[in-house]
Amino acid sequence: MTALVNQQIVLASRPAGEATVDNFRLQTSTVDPDALADGQVLVRIHYLSLDPYMRGRMNEGRSYAQPQPLGEVMIGGTAGEVIASRNPNFAVGDQVVGMGGWQQYQLVERHQRGVLQKVDTTHVPLSAYLGAVGMPGVTAWVGLHTIVEPKAGETVVVSAASGAVGSVVGQLAKARGCRAVGIAGGPEKCAYVTGALGFDACIDYKAHGDLKSLARALKEACPDGIDGYFENVGGVILDAVMLRMNAFGRIAMCGMISGYDGQPIPMANPALILVSRLKVQGFIVSERMDLWPAALKELGGMVASGRLKYRETIAHGLENAPEAFLGLLKGRNFGKQLVKLV
């Protein structure tokens, strides 16, 4: 083999407000599969995962994760195939997931132990390891189990319900005997949430322009109130759900995507936390590595048996990753947003 051209997308500048395609830059480097050093593994990336957290990494300043350095390949989860290896733990043809970033090839060094995980694609497609059987699925599992702690007969609500995380939250809640209610943008997404995913109800927040209207819709969809809420969005959606929370309800703060471009999202009535004696807790899935094996076991089994459904939006070609990423922040994705490179 001769040296391969490796297209990469780097962070060119930090957004001021809304992120744009100009914040990214395409560059090329080369990598020679015949010139690997001892212990190195070369992966051809098939799928790149696009995730909302990447928006936070584009900013400078304090957060739970380090900012993405300027001029470096954008961070990101990837799934692909080993095409060259000088590492006894990996053979050519192995299907792997890792954090290869926005590029076509990932070179893994000997000392980067644990960076690549082999996956079995016999019953679970490779791409699902970036979605329902990957980080988003585990996020749903961890937030539900450690914070929402749903009991049979309770009502669990989740926002961004048709998405990678939200779709799993509702299906897991149903599997535990709960009433699952989604909130999503548009009739098509809502029909999918109640149809294919089997939620009991779904509210199209775009059809409810203000807090009152949204709270009324929630009252109808949740006649016994809300016991658990899995928050992915923030803002008026959170305010409306808070109004319907039962005493001693639990809210898992997973994401607040409506504020990722810097929009202020104040909480209208924090006194409800006291009045309704709510537990409100944030979590970061990468800080609960102890729970990943149990979560992946259940999620993998459910996907393999067809009990856990998911949907993907696939952009084609690395050059289209920035546009697809910006679309994800605007709800243009429908299910897990991926970029297919091969």
Ligand SMILES: NC(=O)c1ccc[n+]([C@@H]2O[C@H](COP(=O)([O-])OP(=O)(O)OC[C@H]3O[C@@H](n4cnc5c(N)ncnc54)[C@H](OP(=O)(O)O)[C@@H]3O)[C@@H](O)[C@H]2O)c1
């Ligand atoms: N805490 C953690 O460890 C962790 C890990 C992974 C993900 N997350 C969070 O989980 C959430 C979901 O992530 P995901 O990967 O599953 O993404 P996703 O739901 O597949 O895609 C994002 C969705 O968010 C919705 N959205 C975007 N802007 C919105 C707005 N202004 N108002 C209401 N909804 C909006 C859109 O759906 P609609 O069309 O329905 O509006 C969009 O499709 C994100 O907040 C993410 O940051 C947290």
